[in-house]
Amino acid sequence: MTPIPAIETRGLTRTFESRKGFLFREVTRTEALRGVDLAVAPESIFGLLGPNGAGKTTFVKILSTLLLPTGGKASVLGHDVVDDSAWLRPRIGLVLGGERGLYNRINARDNLRYFADLYGIPTREREARIESVLERVGLTWAADRRVEEYSRGMKQKLHIARGILHRPQVLFLDEPTIGLDPKSARETRKLVRSLVSDGVTIFLTTHYMFEAEELCPEIAVMSKGRIVARDTVAGLRHLVGGDRTLEAEAYGFEDREVATLRALPGVSKIVSEEYGPKTRLTLRLRSLETTPDDVQAALPGHTELSVRERRTSLEDVYLDLVEEEAR
């Protein structure tokens, strides 16, 4: 029997309207989500990548019952996010992060006490639970300091502590490591992994490719309100033309040279970029047949030619997909 997806959306749309003008009201409509279909398996980490303004936060807010969709359906743990929001709220956690969203004038412990009460965490367990999450995010030492004295990274940790305080079954993390130093970011990633082993489904949005690659077995790329690709990292590599990438750099290439490279076995795609006086050709390869030497041989007469091979990174995949969508 196929398990019920932890998160499922079908044709999800969201349009924002803004009005301006006093006598003559001008209405501007922005389509933040344009028919998103997605299913996320339970007890996994799912990553959502996308450029700024792609609709990631809008998507997360709808799934966490903070925003109503204008079309389509969304369910979490098999329950509709609109009709069953009361059932869902105690079972999901949301970490939006940033400088806002906390009571800055009081300390971290009191912030957590307040939310523990709103989530109905049993009173006898409350203090122990607060201690435990503070320890987990590494904030015990600063628990009694006012939040306004916190650094950005500490605030981010407190956001996470609040998000996991009530032990949600699904946790939405919107760019959880933004603003964190490398050590704290690594600790946060470790924390996220440990949550999954505790049975929590994590839905993560991020800008950091290595983070997505490290944490998420499955990734979707969102651009302009649509999911443009969804697969494992290996699958996405294949989607944009292969695991291997060759880069050839010289002072300009002729069209016929590019055509020759395109004809080499296994070459699925060539992207040309100019920077300064030089041009870089990036070749995606589906097979092992073509080597850097073959490329070197196909481009005779270039005195300053350099060719190197590397593995196609998630960043390559991401940029290819987003640029393709932009075209």
Place this chain on the structure above:
Amino acid sequence: MATVNASAGAPLAPATRTSFWRTFWTNAVIAPRTTLGFMRIDFVLGTIFIIPLMQMVFFVFVVQVSGGGASAIAFTALGNAVSTVTYSSIFSVCQTTDSEKQQGTMEHLLVSPANRLALYFGRGLLPILISLATVSVGILYAVLLFGVQIPVATVPSLAVSVTLTAFAMVGFGLLLGGVALYLRTSIILGNIFLFIGLLLSGVNFPASQLPTVLQWIGYGFPLTWGLSAIRASVAGDSLGAVALLWGAVVVAAVVSFGLAIGLWEYFERRALATGSIARF
């Protein structure tokens, strides 16, 4: 080791008269838009047309209940018509400061090399215009609805009194805006001075009814002098008598603007020293 070339990069714009006016104008037009109250035209219209009417109706009825006659009603109506200037002068300027702290733009403003004089004075321009409109509409209500008599001959004198009062009150608002830089929120200051104005500035009853100490405190507020000048103008007092009060309003305005500049600089330093610029 890499070295930094001090002359590299775009040349700095010289502090010319043009840059002064540019800073002034930017602050006059853009800064008020950052506050909620002055972002929307319907809010501005509400400040000008509804607040004075409601405040006047309220106090006029109180005077009626307490057995006040036509002259007491006229006194109260005119006093409240003028006191509503507090909303557009003190509240709006303080709100701009609060709003910029909340949006995190105040820090950027303080690190900019903009001329502070132009910056602060620019912020006062729109509130002065709205204050003028608010008091004028309030006085119109006083005449049309509450029996305040204003002989046509006194209108020029009244116009001068109203204009000077608007300037002085906005200067006072800027002064409080400087304090607001240091406080978490300045809406408190706005409230305090709205209420103090009602009590000490002769809005609802002659300040002479108050104990001497309170009367002296009242003289520290530009509203007290502005309202006295407006009442003298409406009463048709001699030009010499009114001019004396105008002089007092001008002094109040100059002192307010001067203190405002000093306080902005002082509290800018305090706020930067204590880090309160990022607290709200």
Place this chain on the structure above:
Amino acid sequence: MATADVPAISRSRATRASLRLAVLMFMADPQWLIPSMIAPVIFGVVAFELFRGAGPYFLTYAILGAGMMSMWGQTLYGSGWAIGQDREFGTLEPTVQSPTPYVYVVLGRVLWNVVSGLMGGGIVYLVVLASAGSPPAVPDPVGFVILFLFVMLTLASVGILFSAAWVYTRYSGFIQNVGEFAFYVGTGCMFPIVLLPFWTNPIGLFFPPTWALDALRYLSIPGYVGFSWGFWPDILGAVVTTLVYVAIAGTIFKRVELHVLAKGNLSDY
């Protein structure tokens, strides 16, 4: 960390938590004490001066009027402002996202403002007392105190509904500024609304404090002429309108929440 069974949400606990938070926030920013103390003092002196000599019960009139203005300010302004702060701090989103219905969070904030409103009322009493030199004559002191507390309850019921406006839109502060004196006029804080043009009376009757305050004046000012129906119908009107406010509060908040979730303006400030 195993995911726990979902605990039952206790509404009274949420309200207590919200009340505690309001106290903590107040303590963290005690400068609010200044306007909380100054406003009642000023209302008290203004009322005393305006009512001076207006009959034998002018002191009671002044205390009731200024006390009401002060309590109005604390209860309504304070409650709305607390929600406005949630918008500023960005805490409205996580609070609405929690399983506790937001109206119970608001109730906690309103309760704190009722307490500070009572302090305001007390300050007004002391100020007018100090100005007059002797306490006002109150025919039924026990009844007065009970009814006074009831007036606070009616104010709280209005405070809860007014707070919904702050959830609804970030512009509520301005709307409240514009409406402040209109509320004072419409509900007869300082004078009976029967003095107002007749067409305005139904608007005043829509607010529970209008009834409760009229009853309080009937009780404490011999010869008072307010609504022609007298004391007990006033009490009945106050109870009924308060119950209506409390009954519709949950529904209104639910609708407001749906509106802001549809609009997506919970994080605007």
